[in-house]
Structure formats: structure tokens, C-alpha cells
Amino acid sequence: xxxxxxxxxxxxxxxxxxxFPLLIEAVKVVEKEVDFNEDFLKNMFVKVEWKALVEASxxxxxxxxxxxxxxxxxxxxxxxxKFHHALLELHxxxxxxxxxxxxxxxxxxxxxxxxxxxxxxx
Amino acid sequence: xxVITGGGGVAVCTCQYSRRLFCGGPTLSxxxxxxxVDSQPALLIGCTTSRRRITHTRTSSSSSSSGGGxxxxxxxxxxxxxxxxxxxxxxxxxxxxxxxxxxxxxxxxMHHGFYEPASDVSLSDxxxxxxxxxxxxxxxxxxxxxxxxxxxxxxxxxxxxxxxxRYLAKKYGAKAQGITLSPVQAQRAQELASAQGLDAxxxxxxxxxxxxxxxxxxxxxxSMESGEHMPDKTKFVNELVRVAAPGGTxxxxxxxxxxxxxxxxxxxxxxxxxxxxxxxxxYLPAWCSTADYVKxxxxxxxxxxxxxxxxxxxxxxxxxxxxxxxxxxxxxSLLSSGWKTIRGALAMPLMIQGYKKGLIKFAIxxxxxxxx
Numbered sequence: 429x430x431x432x433x434x435x436x437x438x439x440x441x442x443x444x445x446x447x448f449p450l451l452i453e454a455v456k457v458v459e460k461e462v463d464f465n466e467d468f469l470k471n472m473f474v475k476v477e478w479k480a481l482v483e484a485s486x487x488x489x490x491x492x493x494x495x496x497x498x499x500x501x502x503x504x505x506x507x508x509x510k511f512h513h514a515l516l517e518l519h520x521x522x523x524x525x526x527x528x529x530x531x532x533x534x535x536x537x538x539x540x541x542x543x544x545x546x547x548x549x550x
Numbered sequence: 551x552x553v554i555t556g557g558g559g560v561a562v563c564t565c566q567y568s569r570r571l572f573c574g575g576p577t578l579s580x581x582x583x584x585x586x587v588d589s590q591p592a593l594l595i596g597c598t599t600s601r602r603r604i605t606h607t608r609t610s611s612s613s614s615s616s617g618g619g620x621x622x623x624x625x626x627x628x629x630x631x632x633x634x635x636x637x638x639x640x641x642x643x644x645x646x647x648x649x650x651x652x653x654x655x656x657x658x659x660m661h662h663g664f665y666e667p668a669s670d671v672s673l674s675d676x677x678x679x680x681x682x683x684x685x686x687x688x689x690x691x692x693x694x695x696x697x698x699x700x701x702x703x704x705x706x707x708x709x710x711x712x713x714x715x716r717y718l719a720k721k722y723g724a725k726a727q728g729i730t731l732s733p734v735q736a737q738r739a740q741e742l743a744s745a746q747g748l749d750a751x752x753x754x755x756x757x758x759x760x761x762x763x764x765x766x767x768x769x770x771x772x773s774m775e776s777g778e779h780m781p782d783k784t785k786f787v788n789e790l791v792r793v794a795a796p797g798g799t800x801x802x803x804x805x806x807x808x809x810x811x812x813x814x815x816x817x818x819x820x821x822x823x824x825x826x827x828x829x830x831x832x833y834l835p836a837w838c839s840t841a842d843y844v845k846x847x848x849x850x851x852x853x854x855x856x857x858x859x860x861x862x863x864x865x866x867x868x869x870x871x872x873x874x875x876x877x878x879x880x881x882x883s884l885l886s887s888g889w890k891t892i893r894g895a896l897a898m899p900l901m902i903q904g905y906k907k908g909l910i911k912f913a914i915x916x917x918x919x920x921x922x
Contacts (some may be wrong), residue, residue, distance in 0.1 A: 462749045538737060
């Protein structure tokens with residue numbers, strides 16, 4: 429699971445008011461090289477929750493992202509490369525996504541999160 | 551599910567044959583046979599309607615029994631939740647078992663092709679017909695190709711092995727998430743996406759009735775032939791609307807039953823019987839009509855709600871699937887898959903029957919969420 433995906437997922441357990449972002453418990457993290465696409469990154473920048481991305485990348489061991497970011501930073505190649513790396517090249521293979529309110533763990537296995545709720549969470 | 555109340559007790563009926571809370575009607579069965587694979591027609595001819603074998607489990611709500619421990623009281627709502635869980639498990643297992651066979655014979659799109667009415671199609675035309683189904687759906691919804699207006703984020707609800715997700719992500723240069731109840735499908739979908747270098751396409755095991763996304767995330771909310779699996783159409787539509795971004799487009803392509811006339815309260819008994827048999831084989835809950843979907847969308851103040859009956863454009867599909875199942879590759883794949891898949895294959899003539907009777911409709915329903 430890439431952080432691009434993590435940035436889109438939330439806990440929708442009944443009664444939870446703020447299920448985003450999910451905390452990450454990393455058991456196995458893998459780095460996979462991905463082709464650099466500037467246009468794609470610029471398009472994605474608008475949609476990304478920056479703080480969640482920074483936190484998540486730190487959990488996975490990458491500390492290069494700035495605390496905050498603005499559109500003007502997209503002109504910097506160095507920034508784009510860091511953004512690219514955090515968003516697309518860090519993979520959580522095994523571990524869990526954790527609901528920030530209830531602590532409930534959603535398992536991640538072979539890179540696929542299982543977000544199914546139990547009967548009593550619906 | 552049938553819940554019979556009588557004499558202070560509540561009974562839950564379980565169909566022993568399909569091992570799920572049955573949705574009524576006789577079920578298909580194959581009598582045991584020693585026939586070999588070579589006599590292919592025998593597999594289909596051998597289908598007869600079995601007598602319903604029902605196990606009644608009685609739980610009494612009265613506490614007049616002497617001695618012994620507590621009796622568990624199954625309330626109607628708990629039973630309903632249980633039925634949904636059983637259905638979801640059945641769906642996941644069905645697709646865990648069947649996806650490989652389908653992909654082998656038909657490729658990575660698990661949906662109907664779109665054909666010219668009354669056309670003559672050969673087995674090789676179906677792949678392009680399936681692509682055409684996607685394109686016609688986008689066109690019907692008036693989705694723009696324009697670089698500013700095109701969708702940038704897409705959710706594929708009931709994504710199968712991700713055929714639509716990958717196609718749409720490639721077409722629009724967008725990111726796409728696919729959700730499915732089947733872990734096998736999610737894994738396969740991800741494998742294919744990685745193999746194709748689609749880094750912005752990802753898949754999760756999740757429930758369409760409780761989508762694991764915050765509100766308003768997706769410019770395009772896509773449900774291609776998954777709506778028929780949803781046991782709660784209201785919740786299903788609520789979730790589609792919730793995750794759609796302001797200005798986003800929702801596209802639902804699904805199997806419905808015919809619209810009821812104003813004087814009708816429900817379908818005719820023999821129509822219900824036919825659908826029930828199909829339900830069993832494909833892990834479907836009760837069907838609804840296209841008009842029902844339109845009503846649900848209308849209750850959300852959405853814009854530009856459109857629907858159309860595309861049954862005439864998909865007519866060659868089921869005969870083609872049956873033909874492909876009867877090839878050597880089809881038969882051997884089915885036999886090595888499992889009972890659920892085989893039963894699904896055996897139910898295909900029922901789908902043709904349903905379409906011919908004008909009972910089953912292939913419907914598209916689209917709309918747009920108002921921009922802020």
C-alpha cells in the first residue's frame with residue numbers, strides 16, 4: 429500500500445467522528461522505484477492531505493518531507509522528487525492501519541488493506 | 551430470509567442445499583452422475599429443480615422450559631444483520647473461487663459487452679465490446695475528456711480484478727481505488743496494476759455499504775455490475791453519493807428487474823421464482839428496478855439524473871458466455887474451480903430466460919453531485 433492510498437483511506441466505524449488519517453503500524457516496508465511524472469504529481473498535490481502524508485512517511489522511516497507545503501514549491505525539482513518518493517515509492521507490505529479514535533486495527537497483508545468492518549462496528 | 555413467528559417462537563429457515571438463509575424458491579441441483587467430461591451436454595441437461603430441503607431451527611422466546619441454560623433469542627434485526635454477513639461471505643467466496651476461471655476465458659473485464667442490436671458476434675469481438683461498454687457509459691454520463699474537467703480521482707465500487715480501474719486510470723491519467731469483498735480479487739487486481747506500471751491504482755478489501763473513504767473524495771464514482779450484490783440499496787446509494795466530490799459524476803450500470811406498473815405492488819410469482827433461482831447461484835440479494843434507483847438518487851438532490859434500459863445492447867452476452875463455458879478450456883477450467891463457480895455457470899440459461907421475458911433489465915443510471 430502506497431501513501432497515496434493511505435491518504436485516501438479513513439475509518440468509518442459507527443460513532444467515529446474523525447477517522448482520518450489512519451495511524452500506521454509498520455511490520456514490513458519496501459521501497460519500490462516508480463517512474464517520475466511531474467504532471468501527475470502536480471495534479472495530485474491539490475488533492476493530498478499534506479500533514480497526513482508527512483506523518484505517514486515518518487512512520488515508514490522517511491523524514492525528508494517539509495512540515496507544510498504550498499503550490500509554489502512545485503517549481504522546485506528537489507521538492508518534487510521528495511514528494512514523489514513519499515507518495516509513490518514507499519510501500520507498506522505488512523502491518524496495520526489503526527483507527528485514530530478507537531484504536532481498531534485494519535490489517536494490511538501483502539500490500540492490501542482489509543477495511544471490512546465487523547458486525548458491531550456498522 | 552424467512553422468519554416465521556408462531557406459538558411464542560421464532561424460526562429461522564436455512565436452505566441446506568445452498569447453506570444460506572434462502573431467498574425462497576426452488577434451487578438448482580445436479581444429480582450425482584458418473585458421466586465423463588466428454589459428454590458435455592450432460593452437465594447442463596442433468597439440472598433439475600430439487601425439492602427444497604429446509605432445516606428449521608427453533609429458538610423459543612418463552613422462558614417456560616424447565617432446567618437447562620438460557621435460550622438465545624434471535625431478534626429480527628440481528629437475524630437481518632446475520633443474513634447480510636452470510637451474503638457478504640458468500641459473495642467473497644464466490645469471487646475468490648471464480649475470478650481465475652473468468653479471467654482465463656474472458657480476460658480482466660468482468661462485465662457485459664455493448665453490442666449493436668441484432669448483430670452477429672464472434673467470440674473474438676467480446677473484449678472490444680466490453681471496452682465499448684465502458685466508453686458508452688462514460689458518454690451517457692456526459693463525462694468530459696477535457697484536461698481540466700476530466701476526473702482526477704476515481705473509485706471503482708465492486709471492482710472485480712480491476713479491469714475498469716486500470717482502464718479509467720489510464721484513460722484520464724487519474725488515480726483510482728478499487729474496492730471488493732474478495733481478497734483474491736484485490737490481490738490479483740493489484741498484481742495486474744503493478745505489472746502494467748499503474749502506480750496510482752490501488753485496491754482494498756472493503757464493503758461498498760461502508761466505503762473506507764472520507765466524504766467527497768472522488769470525481770468519478772463508478773459501479774459497473776456490482777449494484778446487484780448490494781443487500782441495502784439505500785445504503786449503497788448513500789455511500790456512492792457521500793464519497794462523490796462536489797461536481798463529481800456517479801455512474802451505476804447494473805442488473806435490475808422491470809419497472810412495476812402503477813397498479814402493481816410487486817412482481818408476479820413466477821417472475822419472483824426465476825429471480826430467486828438466480829439469486830442463489832450468484833449471491834444476489836433481492837432485486838430492485840431502475841425506477842427504484844432513480845427514486846433513491848432523487849432523494850439526494852443530485853443533478854442531471856438519467857437512466858436507460860440497455861438490455862437490447864447486451865443480448866449476445868450470455869449466449870456467448872455459455873458458448874465459452876462449453877469449450878474444452880471452459881469445461882476444464884470450471885471443473886477445476888469449485889462448486890460455487892459451476893453453479894454460477896449452470897444458472898446462465900436463467901439469465902437468458904429473464905432477459906427474454908422482459909423481466910431482467912440491464913440498466914445504466916447516472917447523475918452529478920452539485921458543485922459547491
